[in-house]
Amino acid sequence: MTDAGYPVISSLIFLPLAASVALFFIRQDGFVRGFTLVVGILECLLALPLFGYVPNGGYQFEETVAWIPAWDITYHLAVDGLSLFMVMLTAVLLPLCVLCSWTYIGKRIKEFHFCLLLMTAACVGVFTALDFVLFYVFWEAMLVPMYLLIAVWGGPERKYASIKFFLYTLAGSTLLLAAIVAFRTVGGTFDITVLTSKTFSFEFQFWTFLAMALAFAVKVPMFPLHTWLPAAHVQAPSAGSVILAAVLLKMGTYGFLRLCLPLAPAASVYFAPMMIAVSIASILYGGLIALGQKDIKKLVAYSSVAHMGFVTLGIFVLTQRGVEGAILQMLNHGITTGALFMLIGLIYERSHSREIVDNQGLGKFMPAFMFFWGLFSLSSLAFPGTNSFVGEVLVLAGTFEVNNWAGFLAIPGAMLAAAYMLRLMQKVAWGDPSSYKKKWGDLNGREWIYLMPMAFLVFYIGFAPGPALRMISPSITTVLTTVEQKNQTLGFHKDMPLAECMQLEPTARVADGAASPVSLPGKERL
Amino acid sequence: MNFDLVMPELFQLLVVVALFVQSVVRGRDDTGPRWLPVVAIIGVVVAASKLGAQGVLFEDVYRVDALSQFFKVAISLGFCVTVINAQNQPTLETQKRTDYFMMLSLSAWGLMLLASAAELITLYLALELSSYSLYALIPLRGNDRRASEAAIKYILFGAVVTAVALYGLSYIMASQHTTYIQGLMEKTWSMAENPMAVVGLTLFLGGFFYKLALFPFHFWCPDVYEGTSNETAAYVATVPKLGAVVVLVRLSSVLSPGMEVTNILAILAALSMTIGNLTALVQKDVKRLLGYSSVSHAGYVMLGLVSGTAAGLSAATFYALVYLLMNLTCFYVISRIAVNGENVTLNGLNGLYRKSPGLALVLAVSAFALVGLPPTAGFAGKLFLLASAWDHGYNWLVIVAVLNTAIAIYYYLNLVRHAYTEESDAAAPATSISSGQVAMGGILAACVLLLGVLPAPIYDLALTAGKALLP
Numbered sequence: 001m002t003d004a005g006y007p008v009i010s011s012l013i014f015l016p017l018a019a020s021v022a023l024f025f026i027r028q029d030g031f032v033r034g035f036t037l038v039v040g041i042l043e044c045l046l047a048l049p050l051f052g053y054v055p056n057g058g059y060q061f062e063e064t065v066a067w068i069p070a071w072d073i074t075y076h077l078a079v080d081g082l083s084l085f086m087v088m089l090t091a092v093l094l095p096l097c098v099l100c101s102w103t104y105i106g107k108r109i110k111e112f113h114f115c116l117l118l119m120t121a122a123c124v125g126v127f128t129a130l131d132f133v134l135f136y137v138f139w140e141a142m143l144v145p146m147y148l149l150i151a152v153w154g155g156p157e158r159k160y161a162s163i164k165f166f167l168y169t170l171a172g173s174t175l176l177l178a179a180i181v182a183f184r185t186v187g188g189t190f191d192i193t194v195l196t197s198k199t200f201s202f203e204f205q206f207w208t209f210l211a212m213a214l215a216f217a218v219k220v221p222m223f224p225l226h227t228w229l230p231a232a233h234v235q236a237p238s239a240g241s242v243i244l245a246a247v248l249l250k251m252g253t254y255g256f257l258r259l260c261l262p263l264a265p266a267a268s269v270y271f272a273p274m275m276i277a278v279s280i281a282s283i284l285y286g287g288l289i290a291l292g293q294k295d296i297k298k299l300v301a302y303s304s305v306a307h308m309g310f311v312t313l314g315i316f317v318l319t320q321r322g323v324e325g326a327i328l329q330m331l332n333h334g335i336t337t338g339a340l341f342m343l344i345g346l347i348y349e350r351s352h353s354r355e356i357v358d359n360q361g362l363g364k365f366m367p368a369f370m371f372f373w374g375l376f377s378l379s380s381l382a383f384p385g386t387n388s389f390v391g392e393v394l395v396l397a398g399t400f401e402v403n404n405w406a407g408f409l410a411i412p413g414a415m416l417a418a419a420y421m422l423r424l425m426q427k428v429a430w431g432d433p434s435s436y437k438k439k440w441g442d443l444n445g446r447e448w449i450y451l452m453p454m455a456f457l458v459f460y461i462g463f464a465p466g467p468a469l470r471m472i473s474p475s476i477t478t479v480l481t482t483v484e485q486k487n488q489t490l491g492f493h494k495d496m497p498l499a500e501c502m503q504l505e506p507t508a509r510v511a512d513g514a515a516s517p518v519s520l521p522g523k524e525r526l
Numbered sequence: 527m528n529f530d531l532v533m534p535e536l537f538q539l540l541v542v543v544a545l546f547v548q549s550v551v552r553g554r555d556d557t558g559p560r561w562l563p564v565v566a567i568i569g570v571v572v573a574a575s576k577l578g579a580q581g582v583l584f585e586d587v588y589r590v591d592a593l594s595q596f597f598k599v600a601i602s603l604g605f606c607v608t609v610i611n612a613q614n615q616p617t618l619e620t621q622k623r624t625d626y627f628m629m630l631s632l633s634a635w636g637l638m639l640l641a642s643a644a645e646l647i648t649l650y651l652a653l654e655l656s657s658y659s660l661y662a663l664i665p666l667r668g669n670d671r672r673a674s675e676a677a678i679k680y681i682l683f684g685a686v687v688t689a690v691a692l693y694g695l696s697y698i699m700a701s702q703h704t705t706y707i708q709g710l711m712e713k714t715w716s717m718a719e720n721p722m723a724v725v726g727l728t729l730f731l732g733g734f735f736y737k738l739a740l741f742p743f744h745f746w747c748p749d750v751y752e753g754t755s756n757e758t759a760a761y762v763a764t765v766p767k768l769g770a771v772v773v774l775v776r777l778s779s780v781l782s783p784g785m786e787v788t789n790i791l792a793i794l795a796a797l798s799m800t801i802g803n804l805t806a807l808v809q810k811d812v813k814r815l816l817g818y819s820s821v822s823h824a825g826y827v828m829l830g831l832v833s834g835t836a837a838g839l840s841a842a843t844f845y846a847l848v849y850l851l852m853n854l855t856c857f858y859v860i861s862r863i864a865v866n867g868e869n870v871t872l873n874g875l876n877g878l879y880r881k882s883p884g885l886a887l888v889l890a891v892s893a894f895a896l897v898g899l900p901p902t903a904g905f906a907g908k909l910f911l912l913a914s915a916w917d918h919g920y921n922w923l924v925i926v927a928v929l930n931t932a933i934a935i936y937y938y939l940n941l942v943r944h945a946y947t948e949e950s951d952a953a954a955p956a957t958s959i960s961s962g963q964v965a966m967g968g969i970l971a972a973c974v975l976l977l978g979v980l981p982a983p984i985y986d987l988a989l990t991a992g993k994a995l996l997p
Binding site: 069158171 | 837890894897899900901905906909910912913916917921924925928929931932935936939943946947981982985986989
């Protein structure tokens with residue numbers, strides 16, 4: 001229970017769940033939309049107490065209930081600086097997604113909103129779960145509604161895209177399950193907070209890091225595991241793309257921060273150069289491919305690969321600034337790319353095409369649209385004064401602190417972003433217009449309503465990143481200090497040869513109660 | 527004799543007798559036992575009320591304990607769902623209905639006896655009792671020639687495996703001089719010291735692997751599922767497997783981790799999962815697909831058995847119940863879609879969403895449960911199995927199992943994909959599914975979800991059973 005007087009996080013999970021069940025009893029489409037919108041607004045209101053988070057680096061709004069006592073599995077939820085803004089973003093996106101799908105979705109309306117509500121519940125769950133099994137449950141539970149969002153309401157290639165999405169992400173996360181089981185056997189519990197307090201041998205960290213990192217890298221997605229993303233993004237309906245870009249991709253980077261760094265700190269440091277290299281490859285590859293796209297949505301999708309590359313780069317430079325930038329960039333990418341997908345959706349409703357050539361020269365006919373398009377494009381290319389600028393600068397600064405070469409290699413990524421976004425903006429705003437565009441109306445009231453909050457956040461974080469950074473900084477310090485201390489306990493140093501690392505066993509393990517054999521229900525032969 | 531101990535079996539026997547009487551004295555206008563679903567539900571209640579019963583009967587060959595009572599509830603539940611499912615079986619002639627359900631009840635009764643058998647010969651007799659009635663049921667499918675083929679395959683394979691098991695039993699008797707499981711637990715089971723016993727046990731286990739359709743005893747499985755009627759397949763695919771699992775769980779208490787037989791089981795489990803899943807990938811007939819998938823599930827159950835701990839045995843016990851539920855749910859949908867009792871292909875599921883949104887959702891829940899996706903019961907079951915195997919050092923087997931889950935996603939997802947995203951052939955006849963039938967499917971799907979979200983109470987029962995087995 002919290003100061004708010006009610007379990008804030010559980011209410012954020014169970015409100016959409018309960019609403020999704022209630023939808024079955026509603027018949028009229030208009031009422032379904034209205035009802036989900038009200039639930040979305042309620043969800044935002046219920047999330048308001050989260051602003052009371054005190055930045056002290058610890059977990060808050062904690063809830064713990066025994067779930068499967070025989071295996072020590074608990075329903076354990078909390079937020080800290082790493083997850084706070086992602087939970088808020090998820091809550092805010094629900095009503096916005098309902099609004100942006102208001103006229104876009106014309107069939108199976110009830111089921112669409114059902115999926116949207118389930119997604120929201122599962123996403124909040126992933127960002128707040130502090131029990132490994134609970135985390136995995138939410139992690140996988142969001143796959144089904146997302147699959148259906150793409151497969152049922154998607155574009156012409158939706159079947160291919162949805163299956164690819166499902167297979168990639170589920171195949172990636174099966175090894176995460178093996179890692180979870182391994183952590184329990186060696187660590188004696190599924191509780192992430194307890195596991196974080198333990199130090200594991202390097203060899204154990206090595207393998208579990210690889211298993212977890214594979215799951216997270218697919219979700220981010222990192223090059224070369226990214227191929228599901230453009231297909232899924234392009235085929236998904238607007239709301240699907242928004243949630244995919246804003247929340248789903250962040251689960252991967254969140255997993256790195258929440259699980260890989262504290263649970264496998266030595267392996268994280270050991271693999272950091274590789275992860276940095278892959279991040280830079282993602283940045284450059286995503287940028288270059290985006291430059292050659294003719295489909296607006298595909299362009300933004302590939303730009304996501306590049307932007308998420310910045311996030312993983314920020315995480316694995318393992319400096320305070322880098323990780324701060326990474327978390328801020330997670331939020332920023334959610335806002336900016338989410339908004340871009342909303343804009344693409346509304347223009348698609350008018351032109352029924354996502355090709356650049358069919359959507360040129362809108363500056364003259366749709367000035368309000370162009371204002372938002374310009375704003376979010378500038379934010380996407382990290383223009384000073386916008387939110388992404390702050391994040392990207394912090395990531396680059398953090399990178400330069402560690403390795404100049406990595407910093408230099410990442411810089412062209414920022415330039416590529418300017419190239420592809422400005423090229424796109426130039427065509428959409430000032431390309432040769434075709435005559436029928438005169439008939440298109442500019443933004444209507446509903447569209448204004450869902451774009452305004454996003455625009456506000458772009459400016460707010462851009463001009464005053466301080467409050468957000470103050471909230472997330474202490475948690476980052478906690479994570480990085482944990483990494484450093486545990487590596488010292490283990491006697492690990494990043495320049496050690498692998499053979500030597502593999503011999504490292506934690507000397508303090510007996511003291512902290514994780515000594516083997518562990519007393520588990522599975523160990524005893526009763 | 528304390529009749530209270532054997533109440534579920536007595537009740538089931540009463541059902542068999544009642545059906546027998548009806549089949550003998552029926553008139554020309556007999557439309558089958560319409561009263562059976564209600565009685566079957568009462569059977570579940572009776573079995574559940576005797577969950578805590580404990581005791582031994584008949585010179586200790588019959589043991590009523592937590593394990594047997596857990597399985598009796600599961601068997602009566604499976605029987606109940608099968609009876610409801612088979613009420614309007616389209617390929618079954620009206621005058622054969624009573625006999626059909628009598629055979630079905632007899633088989634369930636045999637399985638209940640199997641759950642309590644604590645001695646090898648009793649086990650063997652109970653196994654045969656449950657099998658013989660199925661030999662008669664499988665060919666009952668109108669004039670479909672595939673049914674005869676399925677019956678012949680089931681009987682021939684069954685006979686051979688029975689002979690092998692009996693042969694193994696003789697080896698065990700000769701080398702260990704006892705047929706009581708309790709007595710066998712105190713003997714040595716090392717290949718070096720007592721090779722005859724180890725070979726005997728392996729052969730004897732073969733009989734139950736056949737029921738479970740574990741590789742390489744699985745060849746009958748897809749053909750029989752394909753050949754027999756949908757409703758009979760729903761029973762054959764689920765309830766007899768419970769019988770196999772209960773015996774394997776009981777015999778596993780003989781095994782200790784790391785011994786040769788356990789390693790053989792682990793290898794068979796890995797092969798069963800992999801071959802079952804890979805073959806299922808290319809199937810077009812849904813029943814064949816489920817047949818091969820059950821081969822892979824047999825492999826998963828073995829994960830719990832090889833760990834040889836209370837937690838492992840209870841994980842296997844729990845998974846058996848979960849498997850029964852999710853597979854019955856899937857078969858229930860298939861039986862409803864096939865109006866004329868024909869086999870359903872993947873393409874036959876096309877547009878199910880339009881025809882019956884309720885059934886499509888039920889199918890999706892069961893398919894995702896079979897994959898092991900949270901928050902369904904399939905996930906909880908699989909998690910317990912994986913954790914118990916990893917706890918006992920079978921890390922490689924856990925890795926094989928999770929990789930197999932990745933393979934399985936494709937074909938289970940295909941069921942959902944066809945139901946939700948493919949449009950049906952316009953010329954296809956419209957199916958009439960009543961809201962009552964959808965509601966029954968909904969109850970099954972809700973159970974699958976509930977057991978996934980709140981597995982603790984049922985798992986605790988399974989854990990009590992597991993703990994009681996190992997001294």
